[in-house]
Amino acid sequence: MTATIIKNGTIVTADLTYKADIRIEDGKITEIGPDLTGGTVLDATGCYVMPGGIDPHVHLEMPFMGTYSADNFETGTRAALAGGTTMVVDFCLPEPGQSLLDALQRWDNKATRANCDYSFHMAVTWWGEQVFDEMKTVVQEKGINSFKHFMAYKGALMVNDDEMFASFSRCAELGAIPFVHAENGDIVAQMQEKLMAEGNVGPEAHAYSRPPSVEGEATNRAIIIADMAGAPLYVVHTSCEQAHEAIRRARQNGMRVYGEPLIQHLILDEGEYANPDWDHAARRVMSPPFRNRQHQDSLWAGLASGSLQCVATDHCAFTTDQKRFGLGDFRKIPNGTGGLEDRMPLLWTHGVATGRLTMNEFVAVTSTNIAKILNIYPRKGAILVGSDADIVVWDPALTKTISAANQQSAIDYNVFEGQKVKGLPRYTLSRGLVSVEESTIETQPGHGQFIARDPYPAVSQALSTWKELVSPRKVERTGIPASGV
Ligand code: DUC
Ligand code: ZN
Ligand code: ZN
Ligand code: ZN
Numbered sequence: 001m002t003a004t005i006i007k008n009g010t011i012v013t014a015d016l017t018y019k020a021d022i023r024i025e026d027g028k029i030t031e032i033g034p035d036l037t038g039g040t041v042l043d044a045t046g047c048y049v050m051p052g053g054i055d056p057h058v059h060l061e062m063p064f065m066g067t068y069s070a071d072n073f074e075t076g077t078r079a080a081l082a083g084g085t086t087m088v089v090d091f092c093l094p095e096p097g098q099s100l101l102d103a104l105q106r107w108d109n110k111a112t113r114a115n116c117d118y119s120f121h122m123a124v125t126w127w128g129e130q131v132f133d134e135m136k137t138v139v140q141e142k143g144i145n146s147f148k149h150f151m152a153y154k155g156a157l158m159v160n161d162d163e164m165f166a167s168f169s170r171c172a173e174l175g176a177i178p179f180v181h182a183e184n185g186d187i188v189a190q191m192q193e194k195l196m197a198e199g200n201v202g203p204e205a206h207a208y209s210r211p212p213s214v215e216g217e218a219t220n221r222a223i224i225i226a227d228m229a230g231a232p233l234y235v236v237h238t239s240c241e242q243a244h245e246a247i248r249r250a251r252q253n254g255m256r257v258y259g260e261p262l263i264q265h266l267i268l269d270e271g272e273y274a275n276p277d278w279d280h281a282a283r284r285v286m287s288p289p290f291r292n293r294q295h296q297d298s299l300w301a302g303l304a305s306g307s308l309q310c311v312a313t314d315h316c317a318f319t320t321d322q323k324r325f326g327l328g329d330f331r332k333i334p335n336g337t338g339g340l341e342d343r344m345p346l347l348w349t350h351g352v353a354t355g356r357l358t359m360n361e362f363v364a365v366t367s368t369n370i371a372k373i374l375n376i377y378p379r380k381g382a383i384l385v386g387s388d389a390d391i392v393v394w395d396p397a398l399t400k401t402i403s404a405a406n407q408q409s410a411i412d413y414n415v416f417e418g419q420k421v422k423g424l425p426r427y428t429l430s431r432g433l434v435s436v437e438e439s440t441i442e443t444q445p446g447h448g449q450f451i452a453r454d455p456y457p458a459v460s461q462a463l464s465t466w467k468e469l470v471s472p473r474k475v476e477r478t479g480i481p482a483s484g485v
Helices: 073-082 100-113 129-140 161-174 185-197 203-208 212-229 241-252 263-267 270-274 278-283 293-305 320-326 343-352 359-373 457-466 472-477
Strands: 004-007 010-012 017-019 021-025 028-033 040-043 048-051 053-058 085-092 117-123 146-150 177-181 233-235 257-259 391-401 420-430 433-437
Touching (some): 053 073, 053 343, 053 359, 073 085, 073 100, 085 420, 100 117, 129 161, 146 161, 161 177, 161 212, 161 457, 185 203, 185 212, 212 241, 241 257, 241 293, 263 293, 263 343, 278 320, 293 359, 343 359, 343 391, 343 420
Parallel strands (some): 010 048, 085 117, 146 177, 177 233, 233 257
Antiparallel strands (some): 048 391, 391 420, 420 433
16 A cells, blocks of 8 residues: 655644654554655645544434434544544443343444444443443453443433442443433433423423533532442533533542533533524434533633543434424424534634634544543554554635535534634545545545454553552542543
8 A cells, every 4th residue: 555645734732733744554654754755645734734533422323212313324424524533432322121232233233334433332221230241241352441321311221320330330340431421310301391281392491401400410429429439430411510510529539530511512502492493493402402601611611721621522413304203392302413524623613713722732622532531542542653544634724614505414404504614624534544635525434443442541550459459449549640631
């Protein structure tokens, strides 16, 4: 295979900014230095050359609320690459009572046409001896080191505190990291019934039923359960100050707790639900719902100061027709919004271009931090010799207006419709394959590979230390080398 050389660009990583060329061979970075020659040249003049984005939170072709999310692994990863994201992590969802390994087989089958690399988090949607046993196989043989828990969606995906404590403890034993969707599902279910009984049936009632306090409470509870279990914790879609505050406090106390704002929550606010157009509001129904300006400012501050680590999308796109399942009953509107194609350009435009984030922070929160948390750094999330050539050549001068008319996603609208972005990929490379060249998208279905992940280092190191300690509880507080995230 001939080499590819990225020339004349400025490399930007989570900690360095410098001018150099990059040589790529067989999908890997093989040389970084000045004036490289001998290969197909990609001109990066005027561009920043960064690790491709990693979106740690997507739902492609997900069975949910009586339907399937509309983007599959082919369209979803195409959207990802178009926006500079070169790896996605989806959630494998066993049905309550179903084998984790059977569910994983189904997810493997769905992903065969992925255009970029991917991995899975395994969801724990029920508890029993079978789950306890299969978690070990999932970690030790299937390359999955993260387990998701839904504290909401009562009667469907939700698990209770005893189940979470058992699962988090098992994660700690196996060197895996628990993830949580933190909303108090019992209270949400009560609020939903009350709102419906009072005649509040429209999409705006979705937001009333899930206020920041239910998220803050659940986040606190998950943190305490993780602490009791001796596990780290990753809180998905952190949308409000109450949840952020709980995460900050836990980190200050020495816990490895990570928070993940979504690009949607950073940019869009609760005013969207007041739109009198039912379709407009319903298209924006997701959980947690959009919040007000104060919460948005809190999330931006968390990204800048390091108390929140990763920006994701929770990409879970439904068409307008699917959203209309909830006409007359907001509880039936499929929850979810898209964002895979727009995450990086929007975060650049609203973050870097405004001075809220440095370029290095941008790389950290879109790629490097999650690569470290998921234990795939520096294969992913880095520009280093030996890293996968998952690279975005970012042109800060390119502009576009986001629109459903020219998006890769399979749905018929875009929640960011009309937003202008400045800063877009000139090239996106997936393991060396040029998949995007400005507006030309040339992806290869099936090019994407499953990325196996070894046990989470902070937990597995703690496990080996435990053997020498009387009380495992001591370990959490005694200087295990930090992952630097
Ligand atoms: N929230 C959503 O909006 N969609 C998918 C699942 C979730 O938690
Ligand atoms: Zn969720
Ligand atoms: Zn509208
Ligand atoms: Zn989700």
